[in-house]
């Protein structure tokens with residue numbers, strides 16, 4: 229039997245099925261002693277890219293031989309991975325219909341079928357199956373993760389929070405920061421519906437779940453700003469420093485606006501100075517330079533930037549310095565400076581501002597859930613010479 233499989237392998241490679249098929253072939257090798265000749269007929273159909281005929285053969289075989297359940301599971305999963313979801317559903321549904329299946333095998337088939345439905349976008353059907361599987365000791369965790377995925381896709385945040393709570397208890401995994409993000413999603417929704425009391429409630433719940441939730445502070449600050457309650461906005465925005473200073477660049481501009489409205493610019497520059505001493509972010513430096521330019525002129529601003537650039541090299545800082553220098557340059561230096569300025573501007577124009585620490589996805593918008601790897605809280609402003 230094994231020899232025959234090895235003979236078949238080059239054919240499989242040629243038909244482009246090799247990589248995905250390998251696990252299936254290995255599994256079939258293990259149960260080779262119990263295989264009937266029909267199995268090879270099915271395998272032949274597969275290798276000849278006639279999957280429907282192959283499925284017919286395999287499905288008939290289940291009746292005869294319940295030892296081949298594993299193989300059917302592998303085959304179904306294989307079809308799903310290839311995007312042939314209907315074929316996967318057919319295999320798994322047939323498997324589940326077998327009366328002689330033991331509970332463990334049946335549950336495994338249900339889990340696979342649920343994943344097929346998920347792939348096909350049939351979320352309701354997938355949800356029903358995974359809810360059944362919560363009762364299976366062996367598959368409970370997987371069922372919870374799948375349910376979480378469904379509720380996130382449906383934006384059903386209440387249910388997502390319930391499942392995350394249970395999942396955290398069963399797995400011991402800390403999901404506080406994810407639950408806080410769900411609360412923030414709820415807050416966003418309430419805000420769009422102009423339900424202010426509910427928005428505030430959801431923000432507080434987010435902060436209870438995760439006191440380090442930057443998003444909740446930004447939301448709270450935004451709301452206060454909108455209501456022109458500047459002291460409250462300042463309080464919320466300033467919280468970000470304790471929560472995660474990597475996000476400070478997000479609050480500098482709104483904070484400046486608040487202090488301007490309160491005519492407390494001296495307090496704002498004090499705060500900027502504190503940040504400059506504590507962190508390496510470039511946004512506080514540039515805002516400070518702009519204020520110096522307004523209050524004391526170009527030369528003061530340029531001197532300040534030069535001093536700061538020694539401490540923290542930065543393309544954005546250099547870009548700003550060149551802008552200041554351009555205003556004061558004579559003809560010849562002007563051309564040279566303009567060339568440099570073009571270069572820095574171009575560098576910055578094509579630069580992503582945010583990056584996911586989990587998968588490396590970059591972009592110009594701050595997403596709280598990574599569009600690529602779907603992790604929460606992993607996207608931050610890029611730090612370093614060509615970033616923040």
Ligand SMILES: [Zn+2]
Nearest residue numbers: 584587598601
């Ligand atoms: Zn990511």
